[in-house]
Amino acid sequence: MSAGRLSRVVFGVYLTLFFVYLFAPLLVMSAATFNTSRFPTVIPWQGFTLSWFVELWRDGAMWRSVRVSIVVAFFVVLVAVPVGTAAALVLTSVHERARGVLYGFMVSPLLTPGVVVGIATLILWRQVGVGGGIFLIILAQSSFIACYVMLMVAARLQRFDRTQEEAALGLGASKFMVFRRVLLPFLRPALIAAAFLAVLQSFENYNTTLFVRGLDTPLTIFIASKVRTGLTPAVNALALAMIALTVLGALAYEIFRHRQKARATAG
Numbered sequence: 001m002s003a004g005r006l007s008r009v010v011f012g013v014y015l016t017l018f019f020v021y022l023f024a025p026l027l028v029m030s031a032a033t034f035n036t037s038r039f040p041t042v043i044p045w046q047g048f049t050l051s052w053f054v055e056l057w058r059d060g061a062m063w064r065s066v067r068v069s070i071v072v073a074f075f076v077v078l079v080a081v082p083v084g085t086a087a088a089l090v091l092t093s094v095h096e097r098a099r100g101v102l103y104g105f106m107v108s109p110l111l112t113p114g115v116v117v118g119i120a121t122l123i124l125w126r127q128v129g130v131g132g133g134i135f136l137i138i139l140a141q142s143s144f145i146a147c148y149v150m151l152m153v154a155a156r157l158q159r160f161d162r163t164q165e166e167a168a169l170g171l172g173a174s175k176f177m178v179f180r181r182v183l184l185p186f187l188r189p190a191l192i193a194a195a196f197l198a199v200l201q202s203f204e205n206y207n208t209t210l211f212v213r214g215l216d217t218p219l220t221i222f223i224a225s226k227v228r229t230g231l232t233p234a235v236n237a238l239a240l241a242m243i244a245l246t247v248l249g250a251l252a253y254e255i256f257r258h259r260q261k262a263r264a265t266a267g
Contacts (some may be wrong), residue, residue, distance in 0.1 A: 034237040040233045055242030056237040065222035072137050073202040079142040081196045084149025092157045109144040122212050132214025140212045146200050149194040156190035
């Protein structure tokens with residue numbers, strides 16, 4: 001066997017193992033949704049059923065936690081995306097000597113444990129009479145999710161040609177018009193990606209949310225409590241529905257993108 005063919009075989013085996021490692025847990029979790037066992041497992045297989053989707057539909061507490069997570073994620077995007085974008089604009093516009101120090105301060109929330117962020121947020125706002133709840137969850141999550149937004153927007157700004165701004169200003173455009181007509185369209189892909197990342201980070205966050213949730217129960221906290229009191233495959237049914245919605249959304253986006261590209265080519 002030649003060296004080139006051997007390397008292709010090794011790469012193929014590695015790629016196969018990588019995808020098995022990546023998707024096997026999701027497949028097992030999805031299969032457990034259709035097992036009649038009251039525990040989320042596929043071994044032993046006790047029979048095929050769709051009753052766990054019915055249980056999911058009837059589980060009012062779980063749907064309330066989903067609504068809380070959706071509300072929190074929505075407002076986290078509204079807070080984190082503008083704050084992160086503004087931070088990226090400041091970071092890329094300051095002098096190079098000050099950029100390293102400023103960058104360290106701006107990414108420090110990412111390096112801080114989520115437990116510390118949650119406790120610090122709770123202690124700070126309790127001093128002014130604000131207890132735990134959705135408001136504090138949004139603030140606590142936004143404090144570090146904005147850093148992800150900043151990094152993504154800053155990476156996009158590295159490829160921005162500043163002469164476009166200078167040309168627009170030279171032609172009489174105001175700074176706001178330059179931002180709206182020149183910079184914002186260039187940043188749109190990064191902003192959309194950052195918004196989706198903010199939603200995912202908000203949904204999956206546990207450590208920070210646990211300390212600031214008050215009487216509100218987001219989805220991650222609800223599932224963690226169910227693990228202690230008795231987890232049923234209804235949670236698997238919810239996860240399977242979320243995976244299906246994610247895949248359908250990705251396919252819809254790809255179809256839309258290809259159609260837009262075809263129209264641009266035809267035009």
